[in-house]
Amino acid sequence: MARPRQTSIVQIPPRVKGFIPFAYYGKVREPIKLNLEEYEAIRLLDYEDLSQTQAAEFMDISRPTLTRIYDRARKKMALVLTEAHQLLIEGGKALLEGEWYECSKCRCRFNNPQSKPVAACIVCDNPDVTRLNSCMQ
Ligand SMILES: [Zn+2]
Incomplete structure (x- = not known):
């Protein structure tokens, strides 16, 4: 049986709902969906430079859960960058505080x-x- 997913806390909402490739004239690909907890993992680890332990604490999830979320997020970002997908930031199991x-x-x-x-x-x-x-x- 699959474990229920933990709800994570997102402290600051993203500024945009997504991104579109610039000057790309190839076939339009389906958008990749980055959910809110994946966005927050990238924001805390790569933008704020927190450790995984600190980021897990901020998001109120375990460190192994954060690691899984971050791995998924990085794979999605790699697809967006290398295959020129659109990116949508939406969904996920996250609480926005305030x-x-x-x-x-x-x-x-x-x-x-x-x-x-x-x-x-x-x-x-x-x-x-x-x-x-x-x-x-
Ligand atoms: Zn103002």
């Missing part, structure tokens, strides 16, 4: 610990902010 917003003007991303909706950007006071959690799955 409500997250992005400002359309300064691109600042911030979360909201209060229960009432955010009216404007906390940095530049621009009222055009997008709630990011609504585009997560």
Whole structure:
């Protein structure tokens, strides 16, 4: 029997929903789906330079689980880069902590610990902010 998958914690949502190959004129390939925990594993290990033990702690999963997630993520990224696939960041078994917003003007991303909706950007006071959690799955 397969073990149930652990739910991992994603601290900061991705800025985009995906990527499209630039100046690629070959046959369009099906998009590769990177789920939220795979995105977070790459962000913590390769972008933030955390150790696997630290990243597993941040994501509230075991280190072996993190290793499996990271291996899957790297294989998917290798396919995207070498075979010119589109990349979609979606799905997965992850919790986004708090409500997250992005400002359309300064691109600042911030979360909201209060229960009432955010009216404007906390940095530049621009009222055009997008709630990011609504585009997560
Ligand atoms: Zn702003």
